[in-house]
Structure formats: structure tokens, C-alpha cells
Amino acid sequence: MAKPTRQIVIDPVTRIEGHAKITVHFNDQGAVEDARIHITEFRGFEKFCEGRLVWEMPGITSRICGICPVSHLLTSAKAGDDILAVEIPRPAENLRRVLNLAQWVQSHALSFFHLSAPDLLLGFDAPPEKRSIFGLAEAHPDFARRGIRLRKFGQDVIEKLGGRKIHPVYAVPGGVRAPLSEAVRDEILAGLPEAHDTAAMGLEFIKAFIETNHGKLDVFGNFPTLFLGHVTGDGALEYYDGFIRVVDSGGNIVADRLDPRKYNDYISEAVEEWSYLKFPYYAPLGYPQGNYRVGPLARLNVCSHTGSPKSDRELLIFKQMAGTRNVVLNSFYYHYARMIEILFALERMEELLTDPDTLNQEDIRARAFSNKPHGVGACEAPRGTLFHNYTVGRDGVIKKVDMVIATGQNNLSMNRTIRQIAMHYISDPETEITDGILNRIEAGIRCYDPCLSCSTHALGQMPFEIEYRGSDGTLLKRGGRG
Amino acid sequence: MAKIKIATAWLGGCSGCHMSFLDLDERLIDLHGRAELVYSPIMDVKVFPAGVDVTLVEGAVANSDNLELLETIRRNSRILVAFGDCAVTGNVTAMRNGLDRDEILRDVYGELGVTFGKQDGTVLPVLHESVTPIHKVVSVDAYLPGCPPDADLIWYVITELLEGRQPVLTEDLLKYG
Helix, strand or coil, rough: CCCCEEEEEEEECCEEEECEEEEEEEECCCCCEEEEEECCCCCHHHHHCCCEECHHHHHHHHHHHCHHHHHHHHHHHHHHHHHCCCCCCCCHHHHHHHHHHHHHHHHHHHHHHHHHHHHHHHCCCCCHHHHHHHHHHHHHHHHHHCCCCCCHHHHHHHHHHHCCCCCCCCEECCEECCCCCCCHHHHHHHHHHHHHHHHHHHHHHHHHHHHHHHCCCCCCCCCCCCCEECCCCEHHHHHCCCCEEEECCCCCCCEEEHHHHHHHHEEEEEEECCCCCEEEEEHHHHHCCCEEEEEEEHHHHHHHECCCCHHHHHHHHHCCCCHHCCCCCCCCCCHHHHHHHHHHHHHHHHHHCHHHHHHHCCCCCCCCCCCCCCCEEEECCCCEEEEEEEEEEECCCCEEEEEEEHHHHHHHHHHHHHHHHHHHHHCCCCCCCCCCHHHHHHHHHHHHCCCCCHHCCCCCCEEEEEEECCCCCCEEEEEECC | CCEEEEEEEEEEEEEEHHHHHCCCCHHHHHHHHHEEEEECCCCCCCCCCCCCCEEEEEEEEEEEHHHHHHHHHHHEEEEEEEECCHHHHHHHHHHHHHCCHHHEEEEEEHCCHHCCCCCCCCCCCCEEEEEECCCCCCCCCCCCCCCCHHHHHHHHHHHHHCCCCCCCCCCCCCCCC
């Protein structure tokens, strides 16, 4: 007699940002057939922004996400720059970049120290009630406290520039609202040494962790895909501007110097009925062969160098992990890439803060009316490449909005990752499905640090419960996971 | 005496209020010493527990999952705080109100999108026609507005509640947006 087919539902997925469920599907023989992440939230920003003014958009769209409001703020302001048809003054660009780098530090610190470190320091099989920043603070108080303070450093810089830590009102189409004083600049600089120390601690930790656990991490999303991200004209790591580069799993550049404003020419989206999160893919290869990854791992894979000394040294070591391919395929290395990116963000922040243009008190905003019917803004967000695309009337009233959100572009890869983990750990029908196994599946998602509030500008919510279904699909038994 | 049990939850919103909660920074560790955090999206507890003293609820009610969790929270919590503008007024989450749900879904996802809002709720929740602030659904004991409320204000409200006092938001503390 065939065993009943089962479906495991993880509801909600925890220690991620936003709402989602995971289902693991079994075939009639009891083997794992598939695993899916379902984003259950829908918010509808694209539609309700119609009729708003282009100048309001940075303030509204930053409310897409409380974790990376700065990314939406900047990308929206850049779409506005395009509609105003202005080139913003260099001091304004410097200040936007500093704001963005500050967010990098806080967002990556949150992902690493608050959300994922409990798995890494306490263990995937630690009691669930201990697996949190609080459990981490009990067992490793210094590590937790320093991580908290690193996030605080990033948040403080955002507040110093934008007046508040979350949803700062700072970037506007044409530039930024306020200059930076020398005194505040010096306060920020004074925080850098401690931030560097903590970044170095995190980096050494993750390198040692990967070294120690070599072989055990090969199923956390280890497969070939394309990688996509911004680089400068000479191929350096770039977050705010530049060109799009795509590399394949062999490290070959598939496309380079693509105009981010023409993203529709090379990115398409698929929709599956079981998730509010769309499935973007690299259009020339079709769906789902055009599966690409974005975010920290992808950015370090696509760039040739960082352009700053400490992070460049670390990038070299990172790339050695890839061997001759020159790209790292394992999504667990997102954590590692995130630590190098924090280091890079701190280095770049210091370079910008010591640039005299950054303290210019006057040239921070270009003023103009709506001069073009259409504008696109693109930036790297901590989680990957972000696009805002607006169509407006002569009066600056929004007629149409399209956004491609960073996390969405990792949707196919997140699904492949949890499928790989589930198939590995639930290798046969007799496997007892422990909390530790379910936590590893969730940890596969945490590698990507998904931001589902964002991705469901539009989407997301994740729970875990178990349903046992007969092979005809009838519900036999239902259990929860507490 | 048993420690006071605190929980936080998010419904339809942007997580910004929870990020502001994390902006308590090192005070988070103090809080954990003084009270017991028993449920939160930043912890691995999957089922909302019984016997919670204070629950901060971020976000508005936008779908069947939000509603179900909110009702559980109300049953299991002594004091329920509407945490942030979306919980208090609906705010940005409610900006889709007045637009036709199916039309939005069709515009964003194509024809397939229309089926999203009408699933049976077992995996994808049913999307509500309109978004409501939480006091429309359950009784609320305290309101903490702001988009988001800043960490100092959150700390004030929590510490007042821990001391057994009703937090009072005087004019200088009360703000929206």
C-alpha cells in the first residue's frame, strides 16, 4: 500500500523579514518531491501610487519596507531625477551614497547578528526558544552586544543625515534635503573604528565557521545560476549607480554595461499561482532557465574588484573559494559576502566623508518640474538590484508604476535552495522530521535575507504546519510546529 | 514572582515598527532581563502562546492570516497595544482601500492574479477587500502611533507597562507619521 502523500507547512517562517510559509511536498513513495516558499502578503503599491505626485513617491515607497526604506527612498528619488531630467549636484550624490552605505551596515548587521547568528553560534539543533538574539546574548553576550552596536552605528548615521532612523525624509527628486555639517561628519567618523572592529570580528567568525563546517554546507543552495548586479564602468563593486553585469556559473560575463534604465529589455517576470512573489528571470534564456541570483553573493561574483584596499584583499580570498570558476555557487556564502560588504561599506563611507564635496553646504539639490513622461531609477539594495519605473503626466502626477524588487529576483533560487535542503535531510520516507531539519530549511531562506515586506510591494507570509494527505489529496491529519 | 511576558507580532505592514523596536539596541538586553519575550517574528516560536501580559501588534488587518492571528492574540493577551500607524489607523497599508481588489490583482499579476485573493486560505490567505485598523476587529488597550514610533517612545510605553502604569502620551510624545 502506498504511504499517504504528505505536505509539510512551515508557518510562519521566522527570523526573516516579512510573511511567508514553506511547504514541502512528498510523492506517493514518501520521497521529497518539491519544496516551495509562499509569499502570502499583498499590498498593492503599484496601483495605489497612481495619482500621487512624483515628489511624494520617495516618502510613500519607503513605506514598502521598514528594513531597507533607504533603498526605496533613493531608487524612487533617482526615478524622479530622470523625470525631472536633471543631473544632481555631486555633493548630493555623495550624501545619498553615504546614506545608502549606512543602510548597508545596519541591514547586513541585522541579517547576520540578529537573525542568522543564533543558528551559527548556538547550532541549528539548539532549542527553538533559545534561537534568537536574546538566546545569543545569554550564551555569547559580547558577540551579540557588538552586533547590536554595529547595527546601531548604521541606524545612527541614517538619523544624522535624514532626521530619523526609519523612513527618513532625505532624498528627493533632484538631490537631498539638507547638507552635512563638519561637526556631524566628525561624529560619524568617530564611530568608524569600533564598526571596523566588529566587522572584522564577524568576518573572521564566518570564515572560521565555513572552514570548520566544510562539507556540511554544500546543500544550502549550491547550484549553477546566473548572477546579476551593478558594477562601475571598470567593473568595480557599485551600489548606487553604474551598469548591470550578468555572469554565468562558469564566471563568464554574459552581458556587460547594460543600462539599468532598460531593465525591461533583459528581465522578465513569471507568475505562479502559489505565491504573491513574482519570479523574475533573465529574459534571453527564458523561464526558468534564466534563473539568476542577486544580492551580496551575486555582487561579489559579478565585480572584478571593490576599489577599496581592505575589502579588495578580502574579495581575493573569497574568490579563491571559487577556484578557477571565479564565482561562488553556494548560497550559504551569502553570509560571508555580507561581512565583506559591511567592510566595503565602512571603507567607502570614510572615503566619501573625507571628500570636501560632501560638506558642500549649498549644492545639494537641482530644482526642476516634470520634464519627461517616463523615468527609471535603479540602485543596489542590500538584498539585490532594485528598479522603480514611473510614467507621469506633465503635471508630475503618476500614471503608472512598475517595480522590480531585490528579493523577488532570488525567488527561483530560494525555492531551489529549500528543495535541495529538504531532499538532503529528508532522504527517505522513514526520516524523522525534527525541528532541527525544519530549521535548516528555514536557514536556507535566511541565507538570502529575504525582505518580504518589499517583495510583496505586493507580497508575503510564511508559516509551518504539517498536513498528511492521502494520495487522493484528502486531508488525513494536521499537525503544527510550535 | 514570574517575569512579565511580552510578545510582538506583525500583520499587514512594512516591519518598520519592529525595526524601531530593534532600535532599542542594548536596551533589548535589559528588557530581556526584566521581562520574558515569548513570541516575536525575530524568535522561533511558531504558535502564539497563552497567558501573555503585553502584546505589541504592528500592521493592519489585510488578509485572513492577519485576522486569525489577531484574534488569537486578543484571546491570549491581557494588554494589547496597537503598535504604529498601520495598526492604529490602517495608514499606508490601507491606501489600497477604495480600489477594487480583483482589479489590482489583475493589473499586477494578470488573469492568474484574480485567483490569489480567493484561495481557500490554507496556504495563501484570503486577501480582504479592504484593510482595517486593528481596533475594528478586536478591543485595543493602548495606542502607540508613529510611522514608526521611535525607540525612545517604545521604551517609555513598555517600561510604564512593566511598572504597572498606564502610559500617557502627552502632546510632545503623541505624533503620527
